[in-house]
Amino acid sequence: MRDVAIIGVGMKKFGELWEQSFRDLFVGAALEAIKDAGVDHIDSMYVGCMSSGLFVGQEHVGPLMADYLGMAPVPATRVESACASGGVAVRQGFIEVASGMSDLVLVGGVEKMTDVGGDEATYALATASDQEWEAFNGVTFPGLYAMMATAHMHKYGTTCEQLAAVAAKNHENGSRNPLAQFPMKITIADVLDSVMVADPLHILDCSPITDGAAAIILCPADLAKKLGKKAPVKIIGSGHATDTIAFHQRADLTALPAVSKSASIAYKMSGKTPKDIQLCEVHDCFTIAEIMVTEELGFVEKGKGGAAAEAGVTALGGKMPINTSGGLKSKGHPVGATGVAQMVEVTRQLRGESGERQVKGARVGMTQNMGGTGASSVVHIMEVM
Amino acid sequence: MRDVAIIGVGMKKFGELWEQSFRDLFVGAALEAIKDAGVDHIDSMYVGCMSSGLFVGQEHVGPLMADYLGMAPVPATRVESACASGGVAVRQGFIEVASGMSDLVLVGGVEKMTDVGGDEATYALATASDQEWEAFNGVTFPGLYAMMATAHMHKYGTTCEQLAAVAAKNHENGSRNPLAQFPMKITIADVLDSVMVADPLHILDCSPITDGAAAIILCPADLAKKLGKKAPVKIIGSGHATDTIAFHQRADLTALPAVSKSASIAYKMSGKTPKDIQLCEVHDCFTIAEIMVTEELGFVEKGKGGAAAEAGVTALGGKMPINTSGGLKSKGHPVGATGVAQMVEVTRQLRGESGERQVKGARVGMTQNMGGTGASSVVHIMEVM
Numbered sequence: 001m002r003d004v005a006i007i008g009v010g011m012k013k014f015g016e017l018w019e020q021s022f023r024d025l026f027v028g029a030a031l032e033a034i035k036d037a038g039v040d041h042i043d044s045m046y047v048g049c050m051s052s053g054l055f056v057g058q059e060h061v062g063p064l065m066a067d068y069l070g071m072a073p074v075p076a077t078r079v080e081s082a083c084a085s086g087g088v089a090v091r092q093g094f095i096e097v098a099s100g101m102s103d104l105v106l107v108g109g110v111e112k113m114t115d116v117g118g119d120e121a122t123y124a125l126a127t128a129s130d131q132e133w134e135a136f137n138g139v140t141f142p143g144l145y146a147m148m149a150t151a152h153m154h155k156y157g158t159t160c161e162q163l164a165a166v167a168a169k170n171h172e173n174g175s176r177n178p179l180a181q182f183p184m185k186i187t188i189a190d191v192l193d194s195v196m197v198a199d200p201l202h203i204l205d206c207s208p209i210t211d212g213a214a215a216i217i218l219c220p221a222d223l224a225k226k227l228g229k230k231a232p233v234k235i236i237g238s239g240h241a242t243d244t245i246a247f248h249q250r251a252d253l254t255a256l257p258a259v260s261k262s263a264s265i266a267y268k269m270s271g272k273t274p275k276d277i278q279l280c281e282v283h284d285c286f287t288i289a290e291i292m293v294t295e296e297l298g299f300v301e302k303g304k305g306g307a308a309a310e311a312g313v314t315a316l317g318g319k320m321p322i323n324t325s326g327g328l329k330s331k332g333h334p335v336g337a338t339g340v341a342q343m344v345e346v347t348r349q350l351r352g353e354s355g356e357r358q359v360k361g362a363r364v365g366m367t368q369n370m371g372g373t374g375a376s377s378v379v380h381i382m383e384v385m
Numbered sequence: 386m387r388d389v390a391i392i393g394v395g396m397k398k399f400g401e402l403w404e405q406s407f408r409d410l411f412v413g414a415a416l417e418a419i420k421d422a423g424v425d426h427i428d429s430m431y432v433g434c435m436s437s438g439l440f441v442g443q444e445h446v447g448p449l450m451a452d453y454l455g456m457a458p459v460p461a462t463r464v465e466s467a468c469a470s471g472g473v474a475v476r477q478g479f480i481e482v483a484s485g486m487s488d489l490v491l492v493g494g495v496e497k498m499t500d501v502g503g504d505e506a507t508y509a510l511a512t513a514s515d516q517e518w519e520a521f522n523g524v525t526f527p528g529l530y531a532m533m534a535t536a537h538m539h540k541y542g543t544t545c546e547q548l549a550a551v552a553a554k555n556h557e558n559g560s561r562n563p564l565a566q567f568p569m570k571i572t573i574a575d576v577l578d579s580v581m582v583a584d585p586l587h588i589l590d591c592s593p594i595t596d597g598a599a600a601i602i603l604c605p606a607d608l609a610k611k612l613g614k615k616a617p618v619k620i621i622g623s624g625h626a627t628d629t630i631a632f633h634q635r636a637d638l639t640a641l642p643a644v645s646k647s648a649s650i651a652y653k654m655s656g657k658t659p660k661d662i663q664l665c666e667v668h669d670c671f672t673i674a675e676i677m678v679t680e681e682l683g684f685v686e687k688g689k690g691g692a693a694a695e696a697g698v699t700a701l702g703g704k705m706p707i708n709t710s711g712g713l714k715s716k717g718h719p720v721g722a723t724g725v726a727q728m729v730e731v732t733r734q735l736r737g738e739s740g741e742r743q744v745k746g747a748r749v750g751m752t753q754n755m756g757g758t759g760a761s762s763v764v765h766i767m768e769v770m
Contacts (some may be wrong), residue, residue, distance in 0.1 A: 001485050021517065053438040053509070058516040060467035063627040063643075063760035067634075073646045075625035076761070077473050078465045082445035088462050092477060099484030100386050124438070131443040132406065240460035242448040249452075258448075261458045375448035376461070 001098040005224035005232040005385060008037025008217035009344040014181040014332035017211040022056045022112040023068045025213040029337075030069050030108050033215035038227065042071055042217070043102035047078045048089030048109035049336035054124035056112050065108065075102075082128035083285060085109060086214070086339025087240075087369030087378030093218045094238050094380075103223055108215035109340035121209050125335070128372040130246035142206055142286070144247065144373050146198035149288035151253035153200065155303065158291065160200050162306030164191035166287040167204050167329055169315050174326020176316075176356040181210050181332030191287075205287040210332035214341035221385065231351045237272065237381035239265030245375040254303075256374040259296035263368070266379040267298075274298035277381070278362045279349055280320070281342035283370035284327040290314075293368055294322060297379075316357060324349060324357045339369035339378060350384050386483040390609035390617040390770060393422025393602035394729040399566040399717035402596040407441045407497040408453045410598040414722075415454050415493050418600035423612065427456055427602070428487035432463045433474030433494035434721035439509035441497050450493065460487075467513030468670060470494060471599070471724025472625075472754030472763030478603045479623050479765075488608055493600035494725035506594050510720070513757040515631035527591055527671070529632065529758050531583035534673035536638035538585065540688065543676065545585050547691030549576035551672040552589050552714055554700050559711020561701075561741035566595050566717030576672075590672040595717035599726035606770065616736045622657065622766035624650030630760040639688075641759040644681035648753070651764040652683075659683035662766070663747045664734055665705070666727035668755035669712040675699075678753055679707060682764075701742060709734060709742045724754035724763060735769050 010032025017025065026047065034042070047065050052058045062076035081088040086109030093107035113121055126135040129144060152158045168188050174180035191204040224232035241261035244250055267273060274297060282297070284290035291305030299320045300308040308314055314322035325331045325345040328338060346365035348354050363384045370377045395417025402410065411432065419427070432450050437443045447461035466473040471494030478492035498506055511520040514529060537543045553573050559565035576589040609617035626646035629635055652658060659682060667682070669675035676690030684705045685693040693699055699707035710716045710730040713723060731750035733739050748769045755762045 023517075051438045051444050053436045053512055054444075056516065057508075057512055057520065059436050059439075059465060059509075059512040060514075060630065060757050060760060062466050062473075063756065064515065064630045066627045067629050067631075067760065072628055072760075073626040073643055075476075076466075076627050077477065077625075080444060080463045080465060081447050081461075088447075091460075092462065095481055095484050095486050098486070099480050101480050101483070123442075124444075127438055127442055127444040129445075130449065131441065132408075135442065240462075241458040242451045242461050243457055244452045245445065245449045246452075258458055371448060372445050375445060375452065375457075 002100060003221035004094050004097045004218055004235045005221045006216050006347050007219055007224050007227060007232050008033040009347050010036055011179055011214040011341055011344045013179045014210050014212035014334060016114045022052060022058060023064060025112060025211060026065045026108055026110040027068050029213035029215040030106055033106065033217050037217040039104055039217065042074060042104045042106045044075045044096055045071060045106040046089040046093050048086035048339060049078055050080055050082050050085045050111060051124045051127060056115055081376045082371035083335045084339055084369045084371035084376045084378050085336040090339060090343055090380060091238050091240055091378055094235055097218045097220060103219055105218045106215060107218060107340060108213060109337035110213035111334035111336040112211050113209045113334060114211050133246045133248060142198040142201055145286040145288055146201045148253050149200050152288060152292065155254050158306040160192060161188055162310045163205050163287040164188040165310045166284065166290045167191045169309060170284060170323050170327040170329040173316055173324050173357055174330025177326045177331060180326045180330050181208060182330050201286055207285045207328035207333040210334040212332055212334035212337045214337045214344050216340060216343050232385045233347050233350045233382045234385045235380055236383050237266035237270030239263060239379040241377055243375050245372060256292050256296045258374050258377040259293055259368060262377040262379040263297050266381050270381040272364060272381055276364050277366045278364050279324055279359045280322055280366040281325060281345050282322055282368045284323055284329050285333060290322065297368060321359050324359060342367035342369060346382055350382060387485060388606035389479050389482045389603055389620045390606045391601050391732050392604055392609050392612060392617050393418040394732045395421055396564055396599040396726055396729045398564045399595050399597035399719060401499045407437060407443060408449060410497060410596060411450045411493055411495040412453050414598035414600040415491055418602050422602040424489055424602065427459060427489045427491045429460045429481055430456065430491040431474040431478050433471035433724060434463055435465055435467050435470045435496060436509045436512060441500055466761045467756035468720045469724055469754045469756035469761045469763050470721040475724060475728055475765060476623050476625055476763055479620055482603045482605060488604055490603045491600060492603060492725060493598060494722035495598035496719035496721040497596050498594045498719060499596050518631045518633060527583040527586055530671040530673055531586045533638050534585050537673060537677065540639050543691040545577060546573055547695045548590050548672040549573040550695045551669065551675045552576045554694060555669060555708050555712040555714040558701055558709050558742055559715025562711045562716060565711045565715050566593060567715050586671055592670045592713035592718040595719040597717055597719035597722050599722050599729045601725060601728050617770045618732050618735045618767045619770045620765055621768050622651035622655030624648060624764040626762055628760050630757060641677055641681045643759050643762040644678055644753060647762040647764040648682050651766050655766040657749060657766055661749050662751045663749050664709055664744045665707055665751040666710060666730050667707055667753045669708055669714050670718060675707065682753060706744050709744060727752035727754060731767055735767060
């Protein structure tokens, strides 16, 4: 397998973008990545997208985006793994470059979620759970994560204040990210005072509904050196794992085995351990998710994720900065784009381009992108070349 | 890149299968392929599926199928390219094995189309066209292909009888396939007497709405030799190309440039020419599609596809047998499964296991799977090892 580098990144401000269509979002981010890479063509492309069928009545997303990007006839493949669609798309691009099949591969992620009403969006998102055993019976994603939070509180003593600390920390980071959908700072009290969505999750524990896209350009590491346009970043580890889709078949609601499995594969491939990672973008679709994921990735002891957030361990300037971008919570969560947006953030951090939220001296970073309640997880580890 | 072989195939009878769920369909075909390969595990899996969101309210299809197949935590990735989803899934599996990332990769395709009504199915299928310029304005897939047929008739003199000859030939083949949804024989007169759907396409020019799944097992060619269970078949060429998604941006409605492009890539990779191909499964979603595709693949001269079908050139026993399985027309067209089902047919033909429809002495075969009105096309060429 060939070594693979990231030579370009692109992302526009996330938000409720009624003036831009599904295809506009993708093309905007993709053109920025192509310009950033300084290349004049691509050989192949991937699009991570969760549910364009339900959100905008459009399937056949790969060719649509290749067409509007002016890149047809290159191969263009859409991949889907619910909210991990972007991360899985990155992995497919990584495999294609590593295989020798293609040199310049564009990987984009996109979702246009605000063209439908709230009920329709809630239904579309619920299709990431088990339709027959969960969604059909009326449970929504806030409801599912509320059950995980309750179990975590019961087993480990995690508190509402600790959940809220995650949200406050991510908004603090997001206030330094000009591309964030909700860049305002919030306090722990703001979260606790906000409306309850699914006990114990308040609305400020939940990531928002977002329109957005992000893109990166991959190529063989050798070619990246030759092109020499921007500080290239190497992908040194890629892990992908699955778990039971529904809760009723899991042994423990406080564990996310697909996350630990995908991380252990990526650690092994890269030769790194949790101690080597200097910053990580994790899948904080709800505050409890960030707490559980930081535990599964090995950054904190099992059950101590909430306390770590409260103590500032995961803040900018802390021992292990998590979600310097603002995370899904403040930056926004256009589901299919999220996994690619995480790669954009870590690449910019490793290039030293993150301005007010720069982690000083960062040379090794990680992303973790999750689908559903953890039935799929993708982890990537990157290092400055 | 490593050489890649097919060591197992699985497919159950296609049809209107109300007694089986979406996941049942996939698991049935996948278990058969695993048994056929004689392996006790897989390392990774792909699922080709077009629109499970609109057909059965389920996204996050990769982990769902890995879970119900008992294969979690292996990586499981769903790929979508409308009716070419299955072919694109095969290509992703091919790239993963070729790259060295995984040894045993399951590739399945599935669609459950009959749980919704006819209007909803027509809407779901229309999302393979351009939602903003085509579907939103009311055009359906029979309407789009009727425009292609009319253009082909105008430019080349293709007749309704020639279209009907394709349907009659495919049902003749399908009558020899125990897994076909509609195995009855039909005549040219039957087609011409059937109800008009979109002039000049009668209902018997159209492939049906189908539930079904198919699966194959891929591995490195070296490993296939070691396992030695079944006659392995090597994938010697893989081509994937895209085109404008909407008609209004195409120069010529009688051409399918993504088909010729994907074929030329696969021919080049394999070192074969159209004359070397002994049988081919093509994407006959409508009879005109088969005619146009046989032209683009180089089997007949441009404009002569209809005449070739009428003269029996593409029949079993003809110079270039097309759709020995019965094609989408008679075998059925569960959209995400079709590209994988084509691989199952060609593999069985190359193994000499096709009974009454066996092409004698077949050693080289091809599949062509198409999305939308030709905005995506995937071609694979296989040879007996």
